[in-house]
Amino acid sequence: MKTVVVIGGGITGLSALYELQKWTKTNSVGVRLVLTEASNQLGGKIRTLTQNGFMMEAGADSIVARKMESMSLIEELGLEQDVVYNATGRSFIYMDGELKPIPEDAVFGIPASLESLATSSLVSAEGKVAALKDFYTKNDSFTKNDSIGSFLEYFLGTELVEKQIAPVLSGVYSGRLSDLTIASTLPYLIDYKEKYGSIIKGLEANKQQFKGGERKFLSFQNGLSTLIDALEAKLDTVEILKNTKATKIEKVDSRYHVGLGNQDIIEADYVILSIPHTAAESLLDDPKLQHEFSGLKNSSLISVYVGFDVPDSILPADGTGFITANTEELTCNACTWTSRKWEHTSTSGNLLVRLFYKSSLPSFSSLKEMDQDELLEIALGDIRKSLGITAAPIASVVTNWTDQMPNYLITHPKSVAALESKLAADYPGILLAGCSYYGVGIPNCIENGVESARKIMDRF
Numbered sequence: 001m002k003t004v005v006v007i008g009g010g011i012t013g014l015s016a017l018y019e020l021q022k023w024t025k026t027n028s029v030g031v032r033l034v035l036t037e038a039s040n041q042l043g044g045k046i047r048t049l050t051q052n053g054f055m056m057e058a059g060a061d062s063i064v065a066r067k068m069e070s071m072s073l074i075e076e077l078g079l080e081q082d083v084v085y086n087a088t089g090r091s092f093i094y095m096d097g098e099l100k101p102i103p104e105d106a107v108f109g110i111p112a113s114l115e116s117l118a119t120s121s122l123v124s125a126e127g128k129v130a131a132l133k134d135f136y137t138k139n140d141s142f143t144k145n146d147s148i149g150s151f152l153e154y155f156l157g158t159e160l161v162e163k164q165i166a167p168v169l170s171g172v173y174s175g176r177l178s179d180l181t182i183a184s185t186l187p188y189l190i191d192y193k194e195k196y197g198s199i200i201k202g203l204e205a206n207k208q209q210f211k212g213g214e215r216k217f218l219s220f221q222n223g224l225s226t227l228i229d230a231l232e233a234k235l236d237t238v239e240i241l242k243n244t245k246a247t248k249i250e251k252v253d254s255r256y257h258v259g260l261g262n263q264d265i266i267e268a269d270y271v272i273l274s275i276p277h278t279a280a281e282s283l284l285d286d287p288k289l290q291h292e293f294s295g296l297k298n299s300s301l302i303s304v305y306v307g308f309d310v311p312d313s314i315l316p317a318d319g320t321g322f323i324t325a326n327t328e329e330l331t332c333n334a335c336t337w338t339s340r341k342w343e344h345t346s347t348s349g350n351l352l353v354r355l356f357y358k359s360s361l362p363s364f365s366s367l368k369e370m371d372q373d374e375l376l377e378i379a380l381g382d383i384r385k386s387l388g389i390t391a392a393p394i395a396s397v398v399t400n401w402t403d404q405m406p407n408y409l410i411t412h413p414k415s416v417a418a419l420e421s422k423l424a425a426d427y428p429g430i431l432l433a434g435c436s437y438y439g440v441g442i443p444n445c446i447e448n449g450v451e452s453a454r455k456i457m458d459r460f
Contacts, residue, residue, distance in 0.1 A: 001030045004456060005258050005268040007246045007283070009037030010044025011442055012434040013274030014231040015073075015449025017238050023457050024237065031460075033238045034266055036258070038245035042232055045401070046442070048223030052395040054307040054352045055223050055345040059401070060442055061336070061354070062086065062217035063224070067443035077230040082222065085215035086341050089320035093122055093167055094330055094386050099322055102168065107210045108186065109168035110152070111160075112203035122164045122325075130157030134200055139193045147410060148185045149177025155199055167323040171334050175299065175407045176360065184408040221344055224442075249283045249430070256429060270429045270456045274449070276404060277436035284430075289422060295415030296436060299407040300359035300400075302367060304379040305338070307352045307395030312339045314351065315387065321353075322386065331367075332382045333358045351389070355379045359405075372398040406435050431455060 004020060006013045017033055024031050041047075045059030065085065074080060092099035102109060105116035117128055134155040142151045148169070153161045166177050173185050182190055192202020203210075220226035232240070241260075248259040249271060258266045273280040281293040321336040332355040339346035339353075346352050357367055357378075367375065375398050383389050416437045423430055433452040435445055 001032055002269040002460070003032040003034065003267060004270045004272070005034045005036065005256075005266055006272045006274055007036050007258070008044065008274035008279075008434065009035055009039075009042035009240070009242070010274060010434065010445070011046055011228070011231075012044075012445040012449040012452075013272065014042060014228065014235070015446045016272050016274065016433060016453040017235055017449075018231055019450045019453035020456065021235060021237055023453070029460065033235075034241065034268075035235070035238055036241045036244045036246050036260065036266075038243070038261075040243050042240075042242070043225060043228040045404070046224045046228055048225035049397055050223075051397065052307060053347045053350070054305070054339075054395045055342075056305040056338070056352070056354070056395075056397045057219075057224055058303065058397065058399040060224060061338070061342075062219050063442045065215050065218045067441065068218060071443065071446065073446060077227070077234065079220060079226060079230055082220045082226055083218050084221055084342070084344050086217040086219075087320070087343060088216075089340060090316075090318045091168075092316075092319060092322035093164070093325050094322045095122065095163070095325040097329065099316070099319070099386070102164065102323075105207070106164075107203050107207070108172065109165040110156070110189075110203060111200050112207045112210075114200065117160075117200065120164060123160050127157055127159030127163070131160045131200075133157065135198050138197070139190065142182070142190060142193075144183040144187050144190055145181055145410070145413075147178050148180050148182045148189075151182055151190070152177065152199075155193070163325055167325045170360070171323055171356075173408065175409070179407075179409050181408070181410045181413070184412060219342060219344070227442075246283055248285065251427060254429075256427075268429070270431070270459070272431050272433050272452050272456075274433045274452075275436075276434075277432075278403065280432060280436070284427070286426075288426070289419065292415055292419040292422060295409075295411050295418075297407045297409055297412075298403045298436075299405045300364065300368065300402045301405050302357040302375060303397075303399045303401070304355045304357070304375055305352065305395070305397040306355070306376070306379055306383065306393045307346070308350060308389065308391045309394045310351050310389065310391050312337075312346065312349055312351045314389070315340060327361055327363070330382045330386055331361070331363060331378055332356060333361065335382070335386065350394075352395075353383065353387075355382060368400070368402065406437075406440055 047058040049056045091102045103116040105112045111117040196202040245261040250257045256268045277296045320341040323334045324330045334356045336354045438448045
């Protein structure tokens with residue numbers, strides 16, 4: 001009997017095992033399926049916590065609805081009745097000491113109409129005139145492998161990018177726009193430029209793709225851990241080993257010996273490394289792979305939830321959060337008004353907010369050395385300044401994701417392709433999987449897990 005070992009019990013690894021288990025049952029294939037997870041619970045960056053009537057997600061807080069609804073996973077797991085959708089509202093940018101609305105007719109802060117550009121309160125008249133270059137300048141040199149920052153600044157001007165687009169887009173993709181490729185962020189923009197002669201015109205012509213309905217994101221009544229718990233319950237033929245860290249992988253003839261922290265060894269025919277690339281590199285411990293692994297970069301994120309015994313209604317009625325344009329004014333990068341965006345997160349209707357602090361912050365080197373109480377004080381200072389709330393918190397959760405947030409630099413696709421090539425040649429039974437390589441959203445991770453499973457199926 002052949003053995004497949006999945007290392008890492010996040011959503012990617014669970015999805016791979018779920019797909020493999022379905023295949024083995026449908027086709028009566030005798031395969032031993034094993035999952036090793038270093039911590040005492042599954043889910044990776046998906047982790048739901050509750051405290052004093054508030055529900056908080058320590059990692060990812062939602063799923064892009066249009067991507068998830070194209071899959072059958074929710075129905076297969078019987079979770080249709082548990083799905084909840086976000087409430088819609090305006091997002092703001094904190095600038096010059098006040099909250100200024102991001103134009104409603106915008107995609108990642110990029111105007112999706114001439115009117116959206118003209119009415120923006122975030123950009124000066126000179127900045128708006130500079131952005132008109134997009135309407136009369138052809139693209140003669142940019143490809144999808146070029147910097148998204150350089151591309152947008154060339155056609156839309158520096159001011160619009162710095163004040164309105166970069167705060168939004170950098171927040172989504174966790175990096176400076178100059179370091180991110182068009183391909184890894186918004187590849188369709190270059191297609192729009194070619195087809196319509198203008199980025200803005202292209203977004204306007206396709207705006208329904210981005211604004212087609214109010215329910216953009218989904219979660220579950222009892223939090224995103226519902227998805228993890230349902231997958232775990234379904235994996236009835238999988239050996240799930242929690243509190244079991246994989247420590248080393250050795251190739252022995254045509255198989256792999258997976259060493260565990262408890263000194264056990266599992267002999268495997270196939271191994272899916274559904275773990276951060278730094279952990280994968282350590283497990284393989286092969287100098288021939290160091291160069292390729294070194295091309296992959298991580299960033300860090302500190303998340304601070306704060307709940308108050310004050311009504312959610314004290315915030316602007318149509319808002320769901322803000323992004324910080326200038327971190328000299330506030331320390332945080334962004335603040336989500338969680339109880340406003342997700343009604344199920346506050347049983348009493350009291351205010352719950354979440355603040356984000358990313359490693360791109362000039363002050364991050366000092367923030368990462370602070371304990372949870374000190375970080376909470378930093379967050380409360382940002383809340384007082386931006387929202388005017390001085391009440392004492394009744395709930396808080398601080399989570400530090402140090403060096404665990406993938407940062408897709410311009411060289412990322414080449415590094416991944418090189419790693420895949422070397423692994424195929426030297427370790428043909430080992431597959432890389434997860435957000436370190438193939439996309440950060442939960443649907444991306446699920447799709448990657450399924451794809452990894454199918455690669456193994458094809459080899460039987």
